[in-house]
Each structure stands twice: as structure tokens, then as C-alpha cells.
Amino acid sequence: MALIELNQLTRHFEIRPGLVDRTVRGKPSRLIKAVESLNIAVGENEILGIAGESGCGKSTTCMMIAGLLPPTRGQIIYRGSDLATADAAVRKEHRRNVQMIFQDPYESLNPRFRVADIVAEGPRALRLWDQKEIGDRVESMLAGVGLNPGKYTERFPHELSGGERQRVGIASALVMQPVMIIADEPLSMLDVSIRAGILDLFRELQDQRGFSSVYVSHDLAILGNVADRLMVMYLGQAMEVGPVEQVIRSPKHPYTRALIGAVAVPDPRVKRPVPKISGDISRPIDPPPGCRFAPRCPYADDSCHDTFLELDTSDPTRHQAACHRLHVLPDEGL
Amino acid sequence: MLASTASRWLHTARLGIGEHYRIIQSNPLSRIGFRLIVVFLVIAAFAPWIAPHDPWEMVYDKDGQFASLRPPSWEFPLGTTHLGYDLFSQLVLAARTTLVIGAVSGIISILIGANIGLIAGYYGGKVDEVLMRLTDILYGMPFLPFIIVLIALFGRKLEFVILAIVLIIWRTSARVIRAQTISIKQRQFILAAKARGASDLRIIYRHILPNVLPLLLLYAAFNIAWSIITEASASFLGFGDGETISWGGMLYELWLSGKTRVAWWWFAAPSICIVLLVTSLVFVSRAYEEVANPRLRKR
Numbered sequence: 001m002a003l004i005e006l007n008q009l010t011r012h013f014e015i016r017p018g019l020v021d022r023t024v025r026g027k028p029s030r031l032i033k034a035v036e037s038l039n040i041a042v043g044e045n046e047i048l049g050i051a052g053e054s055g056c057g058k059s060t061t062c063m064m065i066a067g068l069l070p071p072t073r074g075q076i077i078y079r080g081s082d083l084a085t086a087d088a089a090v091r092k093e094h095r096r097n098v099q100m101i102f103q104d105p106y107e108s109l110n111p112r113f114r115v116a117d118i119v120a121e122g123p124r125a126l127r128l129w130d131q132k133e134i135g136d137r138v139e140s141m142l143a144g145v146g147l148n149p150g151k152y153t154e155r156f157p158h159e160l161s162g163g164e165r166q167r168v169g170i171a172s173a174l175v176m177q178p179v180m181i182i183a184d185e186p187l188s189m190l191d192v193s194i195r196a197g198i199l200d201l202f203r204e205l206q207d208q209r210g211f212s213s214v215y216v217s218h219d220l221a222i223l224g225n226v227a228d229r230l231m232v233m234y235l236g237q238a239m240e241v242g243p244v245e246q247v248i249r250s251p252k253h254p255y256t257r258a259l260i261g262a263v264a265v266p267d268p269r270v271k272r273p274v275p276k277i278s279g280d281i282s283r284p285i286d287p288p289p290g291c292r293f294a295p296r297c298p299y300a301d302d303s304c305h306d307t308f309l310e311l312d313t314s315d316p317t318r319h320q321a322a323c324h325r326l327h328v329l330p331d332e333g334l
Numbered sequence: 335m336l337a338s339t340a341s342r343w344l345h346t347a348r349l350g351i352g353e354h355y356r357i358i359q360s361n362p363l364s365r366i367g368f369r370l371i372v373v374f375l376v377i378a379a380f381a382p383w384i385a386p387h388d389p390w391e392m393v394y395d396k397d398g399q400f401a402s403l404r405p406p407s408w409e410f411p412l413g414t415t416h417l418g419y420d421l422f423s424q425l426v427l428a429a430r431t432t433l434v435i436g437a438v439s440g441i442i443s444i445l446i447g448a449n450i451g452l453i454a455g456y457y458g459g460k461v462d463e464v465l466m467r468l469t470d471i472l473y474g475m476p477f478l479p480f481i482i483v484l485i486a487l488f489g490r491k492l493e494f495v496i497l498a499i500v501l502i503i504w505r506t507s508a509r510v511i512r513a514q515t516i517s518i519k520q521r522q523f524i525l526a527a528k529a530r531g532a533s534d535l536r537i538i539y540r541h542i543l544p545n546v547l548p549l550l551l552l553y554a555a556f557n558i559a560w561s562i563i564t565e566a567s568a569s570f571l572g573f574g575d576g577e578t579i580s581w582g583g584m585l586y587e588l589w590l591s592g593k594t595r596v597a598w599w600w601f602a603a604p605s606i607c608i609v610l611l612v613t614s615l616v617f618v619s620r621a622y623e624e625v626a627n628p629r630l631r632k633r
């Protein structure tokens with residue numbers, strides 16, 4: 001049984017125009033279709049990477065999996081039970097077991113809390129252990145993320161560097177002993193010089209503790225490094241999914257090819273035909289049906305504009321792309 | 335669990351004292367204001383020992399003369415009233431009433447205002463709607479007719495003076511704290527607290543409250559100052575408690591005596607005290623305002 005399974009997971013945001021626009025000018029409210037019909041499963045001990053440009057719905061997906069944002073449609077299935085209809089005990093277990101690491105270490109720590117209280121907050125809120133044990137676990141957790149407890153417990157967030165803050169954020173999630181960590185671009189707000197250190201820490205902790213993870217990044221190099229499987233999103237839709245090396249080394253979908261081509265060509269001797277992308281990336285406001293990449297895709301035909309080919313997640317090891325036109329694409333060099 | 339929560343609160347509060355001290359010491363005016371408040375507190379606490387006479391005792395000078403309407407002298411430092419009451423004794427004992435009314439109504443009003451503001455701001459929607467309509471109704475209610483009705487119904491009692499002041503004053507703090515709560519609840523650390531499993535009440539009182547604390551203390555000081563002014567005007571208009579003496583009540587007695595034009599000293603002492611105490615509170619609150627509103631900070 002998968003740890004987390006997303007079934008047709010969809011989230012729309014309604015943007016209502018101002019009162020005057022709505023009543024006098026008769027402007028309708030519009031829908032941002034931030035995430036559309038995602039199907040994916042994450043197994044125990046597996047790391048699923050999610051890649052995509054900013055605004056493609058990565059954070060929205062994370063928030064839904066963490067139970068912080070209700071889906072518009074579709075299900076989040078945690079160890080076999082649908083969270084929307086699950087009883088309180090299951091939801092409480094999910095709340096503890098699926099923890100999130102936030103993108104912005106400057107915004108995600110309460111400025112009025114000391115480090116020890118930030119890390120102890122989850123166990124205290126859920127009353128996981130008695131106070132003494134919580135204190136002990138907080139100390140060893142801080143040591144585990146490379147922060148000397150004697151030096152850091154009494155500090156406030158403003159007394160820490162960005163990297164130290166992100167370590168505190170990681171400690172506050174991991175002290176709960178979760179089975180899944182959702183990491184929403186945990187490195188993107190950090191200095192390039194300290195990213196490697198935090199990434200190593202993440203992998204080391206993952207090795208020791210064996211949690212599974214949804215790791216979001218727009219950096220394919222990082223994802224290639226940490227993830228087992230990769231899902232590529234574009235404006236709310238999943239474009240391609242598969243084992244990470246396969247997706248990065250032989251991308252199928254025109255969008256993935258463009259994305260990877262734009263990042264770097266790993267081997268200069270390999271000539272990979274990269275489709276030129278035209279048009280602007282926009283927000284998915286009242287998008288037409290069909291593939292959202294179609295307006296920018298050089299290979300698109302009518303079928304692409306009419307229907308979107310959803311991925312089949314029954315086989316988690318399969319490498320597949322949500323594209324009608326794979327047969328007309330030029331072969332990729334491998 | 336309850337005990338450990340309480341001890342954590344104590345811990346936080348104790349650690350907070352140093353911070354408050356630093357805030358108050360951070361600027362010369364609030365330093366002076368704070369000292370004056372302490373002086374007034376000491377006077378109020380030891381009033382019965384400091385006051386040489388009973389406030390309503392007719393005093394005689396050392397020659398055995400009835401001391402009526404005497405200007406300040408060595409014997410009667412702040413002069414006497416037309417009925418021969420010692421104004422220094424009255425002023426010292428009145429400090430007690432005034433401070434108690436100020437502190438009690440200031441604190442009750444900030445407690446009500448803060449809780450309503452936090453809850454309305456955090457939950458939003460229907461809860462917010464109902465609570466804010468309630469404050470709007472109170473905003474439309476003028477103080478004087480309100481206290482006149484209360485006094486007419488229940489008599490001139492300290493409790494009702496305080497009740498009237500509280501009902502009039504809490505609304506502003508509720509609005510301001512609601513606005514601040516709305517802005518804080520959108521910050522990501524609140525989402526992080528939710529992700530870690532914190533309940534709504536825990537988020538309100540453990541995560542949001544410490545962040546509105548500077549603003550809350552600012553309005554606590556405002557509310558105390560407003561209570562003192564309001565009590566003075568109520569007393570001056572004859573709606574105070576007849577049994578106790580306050581600074582506003584002293585001015586009311588002066589007004590009743592018809593000696594306003596002659597007895598300048600009778601007017602001076604309570605007025606100066608009201609002004610000094612209110613200004614001190616405003617100075618101290620200014621220091622908190624700089625913390626609450628970083629844009630005011632000079633650094």
C-alpha cells in the first residue's frame with residue numbers, strides 16, 4: 001500500500017473582482033486552476049521529486065498533501081484511507097506523520113519563539129511525550145541537525161543565519177518522527193554556498209530515519225541528486241513522471257525536453273533536439289480544456305487542445321508522459 | 335499538563351521582564367514617565383500613612399484657627415478647601431482611587447478588547463461579522479448618556495463607574511488588535527504551527543498573542559490613561575462614586591463650592607496630577623509603539 005496516494009487531486013482558487021466591478025461592470029469571478037487532476041502515489045521510504053517553473057502548483061500540491069489546504073476535488077489517500085472522510089484518529093496520525101519543511105526560513109519561524117520552543121512546538125501541541133522527554137528529544141534533534149543545543153536552544157530566530165534557521169525548521173519537522181517529509185523548495189531561499197550542506201543533511205537524515213518525501217525544487221540538478229522518482233508539472237498538470245534518471249536523461253514530453261534543455265545539456269556530445277518554446281508562461285486563469293502546454297508546444301494538434309491525457313499511476317516504476325503526440329516527436333539521443 | 339503550561343507561561347513572562355525594562359529605558363521620555371508612574375504607585379500604596387489628615391476632617395492651624403481656604407503653606411502644603419479639608423491629604427488618598435479605577439478599567443478593557451480582537455481577527459467570517467457589529471454599536475454609543483442611565487439605575491457606585499468606562503473603552507483596542515491579528519495570521523509561521531498540529535486556540539494564544547503583545551501593551555497604557563480621564567470627567571460632572579475621593583471628584587467639589595476663581599491651589603493640585611499621570615502613561619506607551627510599529631523606529 002502506498003503511503004500517500006493522490007487521486008484526481010485538484011485545487012482551484014476563485015478570484016472575485018472588487019464589489020464595484022462585480023455589481024456595476026458585471027465582471028464574473030475567475031478561476032485559477034492551480035492544480036488539476038493529479039494522480040500519483042508515494043511509497044514508504046521513497047522520495048518523489050516535483051519539478052516545474054514557479055506558479056505551476058507545486059506549493060499548492062504540498063499544502064494539500066500536508067492537510068493544510070482542502071482540495072477542490074479529488075482525494076488524498078493516506079495509508080489507504082481518504083483524508084476527507086477519515087475519522088479523527090487517522091487525521092491526527094496523518095497530522096503527525098506527514099510533516100512539512102517550508103521554503104522561506106525567514107518567514108516560517110515564529111519571531112517570538114526561542115529555538116527550543118520552536119522545535120518543541122509540534123510534540124507539545126500533539127502531546128506526544130511528557131515535558132522532560134520532549135526536552136531531551138529537542139536537544140538530541142538539534143544536535144542531529146548540526147546545531148549545538150547548548151549554544152542554540154535559547155536563541156531567537158533573528159539571532160540565526162538563514163542556514164541555521166532552515167536547520168531549525170528541519171529539526172522542528174523531524175522531531176515529530178514523521179514518516180513523510182514534504183520539502184517545498186527548502187534550499188531556494190538560502191545562499192548558494194550553504195545549500196550543499198543542508199542538502200547533505202537532508203540526505204543523511206533520510207538515510208538514518210528512512211522517511212519518505214515529496215521534495216519540490218525547480219532545480220533539476222538537486223532533484224537528480226535526491227529523488228527516486230520525478231514528476232514534472234506545468235501550470236497545474238503533471239506532464240511526465242518516472243524514475244529520476246530516466247526522466248532527466250531521456251525526457252519524453254516536449255515540455256520536459258525544453259525544461260531540461262534550458263537547464264543544461266549534461267553531455268555536450270549528445271545532440272538532443274530541443275523544441276523551441278514560444279509564448280509566455282502565464283497563470284492558469286480560466287484555462288481551456290486540454291493540455292496546458294499546447295499553446296506553446298510546437299507539436300500540438302487539435303487533440304492536444306481538446307483533451308488532456310492523464311497519467312496512469314498504477315505502475316509506479318513506469319516512465320510516462322502525458323502527451324498525445326509522442327509518436328511524432330523526434331527521437332531523443334540516448 | 336495544566337501545571338506545565340502555567341509554568342511555561344511564567345517562564346516566558348519572567349524572561350519578558352528584561353525586554354520590557356529595555357523597551358521602557360530605550361527613550362528618555364518613557365524613562366521619566368515610568369519613574370513618575372512608580373512614584374504615583376508608591377503614593378497610592380502608602381496613602382493612609384502619607385496623608386496627615388482624614389480627607390474629610392476639618393483642620394485647624396497651629397494657632398487654633400479654623401483653616402478654611404488657605405493657600406499652600408508649610409502647615410498645609412497644598413492649601414485647604416472652604417470647608418477646611420486638607421488638600422494634600424485629599425490628593426494623596428485620591429491617588430489611590432484614581433489609580434485603582436485607571437488600572438482596573440484599563441486592564442479589564444484591554445482583556446476584553448484583546449480577546450475579542452484576537453478571536454474576530456483569527457476566525458474571520460461570521461464570528462468576525464458578529465463581533466465587529468457589536469463594536470460598531472458601541473462606537474455609536476456616547477459616554478455621558480450611557481453613564482447617566484447607569485447611575486440613575488444603580489446609584490453612584492465605583493463598580494458602575496468602572497463598568498461604564500470599560501464598556502466605552504474596550505472597542506478601540508478590539509479593532510486595532512483585530513487588524514494586527516489578521517495581518518499576523520497570514521504569516522507563514524502560523525501555517526507552520528498548523529502543520530505541526532497546533533489547535534486554533536493554541537495558535538491564537540501561543541503564536542499570535544506574543545506577536546501582538548507590544549501593541550497590546552501600548553493600548554493597555556492608552557486604556558488606563560483614558561480611564562483616568564474618563565473617570566475625572568465623570569466625577570467632575572457629579573457621576574463619580576460619592577463615597578470615595580478621586581482627583582476628578584476634588585475638582586467637582588471645587589466647582590460645587592463656587593470658589594473656582596479664588597482657590598487656584600485647589601484647582602492646581604488635582605489637575606497637575608491628572609496631566610502628569612496621563613502624560614507618563616502616554617510616554618511609556620510611546621516606547622511600546624516604537625516596538626509595535628517598526629516604522630517609527632529610528633535605527
Ligand SMILES: Nc1ncnc2c1ncn2[C@@H]1O[C@H](COP(=O)(O)OP(=O)(O)O)[C@@H](O)[C@H]1O
Nearest residue numbers: 013032034053054055056057058059060283284
Ligand atoms: N491562496 C491563493 N489564492 C489565489 N491564487 C493562488 C493561491 N495560492 C496559489 N495561487 C495561485 O496558484 C498557482 C500555483 O501557485 P503555487 O502552488 O504557489 O505555485 P509554485 O509553488 O509552483 O510556484 C499560482 O498561479 C498562484 O498564483
Ligand SMILES: [Mg+2]
Nearest residue numbers: 055058059185
Ligand atoms: Mg512555491
